[in-house]
Amino acid sequence: xxTIASISSWYANNETLIQEILIYALLAFSxxxxxxxxxxxxxxxxFYAIGSYAAGLLVKEQAWPTALAVIxxxxxxxxxxxxxxxxxxxxxxxxxxxxxxxxDLMVGVVALNWSSLTGGPLGTVGIPISVTTLTIFITVxxxxxxxxxxxxxxxxxxxxxxxxxxxxxxxxxxxVRRYRELAFVISSMLGALAGAYHALLFTDIQATDAGxxxxxxxxxxxxxxxxxxxxxxxxxxxxxxxxxxxxxxIGQWWDAVYGAMMIVVATFIPGGxxxxxxxxxxxxxxxxxxxxxxxxxxxxAPPASSSGA
Amino acid sequence: xxGAPAAGEMLQQLINAIVFxxxxxxxxxxxxxxxxxxxxxxxxxxxxxxxxGYLTYELTRQGAxxxxxxxxxxxxxxxxxxxxxxxxxxxxxxxRFANKRQAELSMLVASIGGAIIIxxxxxxxxxxxxxxxxxxxxxxREYHLTGSAGxxxxxxxxxxxxxxxxxxxxxxxxxxxxxxxxxxxxxxxVTSGLLGVNVSFVAISTMFVAGALAGLAGVLxxxxxxxxxxxxxxxxxxxxxxxxxxxxxxxVRGAVLAAYLIAIAETAVVAYGPTQWRDGIAFLLxxxxxxxxxxxxxxxxxFQRA
Amino acid sequence: xxxxxxxxxxxxxxxxxxxxxxGLGExxxxxxxxxxxxxxxxxxxxxxxxxxxxxxxxxxxxxxxPAGAIVAxxxxxxxxxxxxxxxxxxxxKAHVSGDVRLFGERVGGRPSHRIVARGMVLVPExxxxxxxxxxxxxxxxxxxxxxxxxxxRAKLGEVHELFxxxxxxxxxxxxxxxxxxxxxxAFGRALxxxxxxxxxxxxxxxxxxxxxxxxxxxxxxxxALGKSVLLVEQxxxxxxxxxxxxxxxxxxxxxxxxxxxxxxxxxVVAEVFLGLHESASRASAEQGPGRSEAARS
Numbered sequence: 015x016x017t018i019a020s021i022s023s024w025y026a027n028n029e030t031l032i033q034e035i036l037i038y039a040l041l042a043f044s045x046x047x048x049x050x051x052x053x054x055x056x057x058x059x060x061f062y063a064i065g066s067y068a069a070g071l072l073v074k075e076q077a078w079p080t081a082l083a084v085i086x087x088x089x090x091x092x093x094x095x096x097x098x099x100x101x102x103x104x105x106x107x108x109x110x111x112x113x114x115x116x117x118d119l120m121v122g123v124v125a126l127n128w129s130s131l132t133g134g135p136l137g138t139v140g141i142p143i144s145v146t147t148l149t150i151f152i153t154v155x156x157x158x159x160x161x162x163x164x165x166x167x168x169x170x171x172x173x174x175x176x177x178x179x180x181x182x183x184x185x186x187x188x189x190v191r192r193y194r195e196l197a198f199v200i201s202s203m204l205g206a207l208a209g210a211y212h213a214l215l216f217t218d219i220q221a222t223d224a225g226x227x228x229x230x231x232x233x234x235x236x237x238x239x240x241x242x243x244x245x246x247x248x249x250x251x252x253x254x255x256x257x258x259x260x261x262x263x264i265g266q267w268w269d270a271v272y273g274a275m276m277i278v279v280a281t282f283i284p285g286g287x288x289x290x291x292x293x294x295x296x297x298x299x300x301x302x303x304x305x306x307x308x309x310x311x312x313x314x315a316p317p318a319s320s321s322g323a
Numbered sequence: 324x325x326g327a328p329a330a331g332e333m334l335q336q337l338i339n340a341i342v343f344x345x346x347x348x349x350x351x352x353x354x355x356x357x358x359x360x361x362x363x364x365x366x367x368x369x370x371x372x373x374x375x376g377y378l379t380y381e382l383t384r385q386g387a388x389x390x391x392x393x394x395x396x397x398x399x400x401x402x403x404x405x406x407x408x409x410x411x412x413x414x415x416x417x418x419r420f421a422n423k424r425q426a427e428l429s430m431l432v433a434s435i436g437g438a439i440i441i442x443x444x445x446x447x448x449x450x451x452x453x454x455x456x457x458x459x460x461x462x463x464r465e466y467h468l469t470g471s472a473g474x475x476x477x478x479x480x481x482x483x484x485x486x487x488x489x490x491x492x493x494x495x496x497x498x499x500x501x502x503x504x505x506x507x508x509x510x511x512x513v514t515s516g517l518l519g520v521n522v523s524f525v526a527i528s529t530m531f532v533a534g535a536l537a538g539l540a541g542v543l544x545x546x547x548x549x550x551x552x553x554x555x556x557x558x559x560x561x562x563x564x565x566x567x568x569x570x571x572x573x574x575v576r577g578a579v580l581a582a583y584l585i586a587i588a589e590t591a592v593v594a595y596g597p598t599q600w601r602d603g604i605a606f607l608l609x610x611x612x613x614x615x616x617x618x619x620x621x622x623x624x625x626f627q628r629a
Numbered sequence: 630x631x632x633x634x635x636x637x638x639x640x641x642x643x644x645x646x647x648x649x650x651x652g653l654g655e656x657x658x659x660x661x662x663x664x665x666x667x668x669x670x671x672x673x674x675x676x677x678x679x680x681x682x683x684x685x686x687x688x689x690x691x692x693x694x695p696a697g698a699i700v701a702x703x704x705x706x707x708x709x710x711x712x713x714x715x716x717x718x719x720x721x722k723a724h725v726s727g728d729v730r731l732f733g734e735r736v737g738g739r740p741s742h743r744i745v746a747r748g749m750v751l752v753p754e755x756x757x758x759x760x761x762x763x764x765x766x767x768x769x770x771x772x773x774x775x776x777x778x779x780x781x782r783a784k785l786g787e788v789h790e791l792f793x794x795x796x797x798x799x800x801x802x803x804x805x806x807x808x809x810x811x812x813x814x815a816f817g818r819a820l821x822x823x824x825x826x827x828x829x830x831x832x833x834x835x836x837x838x839x840x841x842x843x844x845x846x847x848x849x850x851x852x853a854l855g856k857s858v859l860l861v862e863q864x865x866x867x868x869x870x871x872x873x874x875x876x877x878x879x880x881x882x883x884x885x886x887x888x889x890x891x892x893x894x895x896x897v898v899a900e901v902f903l904g905l906h907e908s909a910s911r912a913s914a915e916q917g918p919g920r921s922e923a924a925r926s
Contacts, residue, residue: 284420
């Protein structure tokens with residue numbers, strides 16, 4: 015009984031932090047799913063803004079049911095995401111990154127100037143709280159499951175092929191364009207989900223919410239956590255939401271420590287922090303191998319040292 | 324009908340635009356150099372720009388140094404901060420990461436870390452408010468032109484310095500032995516090494532020049548406005564993205580043209596148009612140019628990766 | 630995008646091969662006892678190994694280039710030739726061990742630009758001209774370490790004399806030259822550094838037969854200027870026409886070596902180059918028996 019009480023009091027004290035982590039996790043997934051497919055798109059942040067206005071305004075102004083408003087916001091962003099991917103089909107790498115950053119910031123400028131819809135500089139306020147932490151948690155679980163499935167099997171392998179060598183993928187008759195559009199659309203939908211939940215949980219939207227800072231934060235979460243897997247994005251979302259709060263206790267230089275940690279991880283841990291977990295996991299599995307050998311398992315053949323071609 | 328006062332007003336706006344465009348030019352040249360030769364999109368460039376203004380403020384407010392020495396020390400400081408990022412982070416990423424795309428990403432994030440550190444230093448030391456060097460270090464004189472229009476000596480200095488820096492960089496890249504090495508490294512670092520070019524030295528000197536140019540811009544802006552703050556760095560960074568895209572990455576001439584074009588467009592919108600759309604110009608230009616002509620509107624690249 | 634930044638290819642044809650198996654690699658060198666009487670050889674490679682992660686591309690290769698000579702290193706694709714040259718020139722990103730001496734001076738493990746400063750230049754596989762720079766700029770880049778304007782001009786004159794086409798096309802971007810012209814530019818660019826030793830990685834690759842002859846003539850002309858040349862080639866017939874001595878590299882090891890004359894009739898050379906190699910023979914069997922006939926002619 016006591017543990018339940020202490021858990022619930024811990025939860026009450028940290029509810030906002032947990033909500034923020036969950037919403038940032040969705041945003042980080044949005045960036046990660048694109049990066050993992052070799053698409054340097056940061057458009058998820060723009061769809062975060064569009065999704066938050068769409069869901070917030072539908073609930074507040076049109077009194078739509080929450081679920082319907084969220085679905086509508088996500089579908090709208092899916093459509094816009096597809097359109098954007100078609101427009102930006104020729105761009106790669108840093109150029110694509112800059113184009114999507116410009117798109118994100120343009121969304122903010124439009125929101126600021128479209129006062130009749132968004133309230134302009136005053137923002138959209140007084141949205142009824144209409145989602146629970148549990149709903150968001152379940153959504154994050156669902157999104158994680160979907161990303162995990164996308165990392166496996168044919169789709170996962172194809173996306174890796176598209177990322178590593180577009181020409182090769184094309185020569186294997188992969189429709190590269192279709193796969194890039196798929197990744198783009200999923201990224202847009204995840205960004206929209208994050209924005210919609212943010213609006214419906216924290217009740218107000220400002221045109222400056224999804225600015226350059228949020229782009230930088232989302233990108234940092236994914237790269238620091240590790241963009242190779244959804245688990246890295248989740249780890250990044252947890253750490254980069256939580257660490258700044260912890261670091262404020264060390265005084266006025268916390269930001270500098272945070273910056274230094276970013277440099278160290280970006281420079282020396284290419285796979286992100288999640289790769290340390292993976293390496294640790296592989297090491298423990300490595301220790302298990304001798305026991306297999308003792309049992310004389312045929313499966314424990316020496317690792318094939320193929321010569322490569 | 325535009326009368327004499329309106330003409331004077333317009334001339335004043337044009338002067339403001341050209342001064343703004345000159346600061347943008349100095350800022351964007353360094354960013355373009357780093358991206359064009361070393362594939363680094365250095366997001367700490369805006370922080371370095373503010374850092375130089377802060378250094379001048381620190382060095383001159385007690386009357387320790389006069390304008391020119393403070394300018395030189397601040398430029399060296401800005402160059403050194405950029406070189407520090409190169410030596411501590413970018414160099415390792417370049418040599419250790421096999422995948423080019425991942426190296427670009429990691430350098431981007433490392434440069435964000437650098438920007439955060441530099442911003443923190445400046446805002447801690449200045450109490451996170453606006454700051455600027457004292458007016459005593461540069462005696463501002465205003466010259467009256469027609470009507471209400473006027474130009475100050477510091478504004479003239481900014482324009483002259485920007486033009487000289489652009490011409491100097493252009494000539495350095497095209498004609499000098501070192502500039503030839505920079506272009507070769509931009510195209511193929513391994514082969515450049517095989518020809519005797521010390522590639523890591525070229526990288527360090529390129530980053531130093533890039534940082535010093537940002538520093539030059541930052542000091543001149545600080546002396547002109549006498550009120551700078553950390554957030555300004557990001558505004559310049561975002562505008563410079565548009566300059567690189569419009570002018571073409573790796574083109575000195577393109578960057579100069581694009582900087583003045585964007586400065587004039589933004590000034591015109593603020594003066595005569597819907598002021599709130601000002602920031603939208605840069606973003607819209609990035610999107611439009613990338614959609615229509617990804618290699619930039621103007622000159623072809625002088626130094627650019629294969 | 631500039632691919633293949635590592636310089637050479639990680640000669641992956643060979644099996645991962647560990648340990649320093651002595652034997653074939655330690656045959657008497659091309660200069661025999663003669664080279665040491667003249668002083669140190671131009672280039673001496675001793676037990677050089679190159680590993681990329683778990684894959685060993687070059688395993689304990691030893692060879693010698695006497696001063697003023699042309700020595701060929703022959704081998705099939707992926708035998709470790711490019712890795713050997715890249716390791717010697719300091720341009721491979723790999724684990725390298727062994728000793729490399731340039732006229733008796735240790736140069737192993739130095740970065741490539743230092744090695745150029747010591748007087749050895751690599752002409753890389755595929756020419757690797759700096760395409761957007763003009764022909765003249767490429768040549769001037771070759772003389773990067775030479776600060777005296779006068780000497781650079783003098784060198785430029787010498788190179789123009791040797792390869793007049795580089796004077797004719799001095800203003801055009803190097804990328805617009807034909808393959809053969811680009812090879813001449815790569816040679817000229819190497820000469821601009823005024824090296825004592827030139828390493829050449831497959832200069833005849835991808836060229837028409839007539840052009841191959843001109844490349845071989847150029848190698849001879851460069852050698853006549855007093856440069857020692859280590860010529861790595863897949864085209865054994867062409868290389869053996871100018872080289873005085875040859876080594877055969879197979880799966881990262883020296884499989885055979887001897888004077889050019891003996892190598893022309895060497896069974897190992899025939900095996901490696903005429904399609905009778907064990908892995909290659911399978912491929913040639915699939916392609917039918919005509920292949921070895923074609924290679925011989």
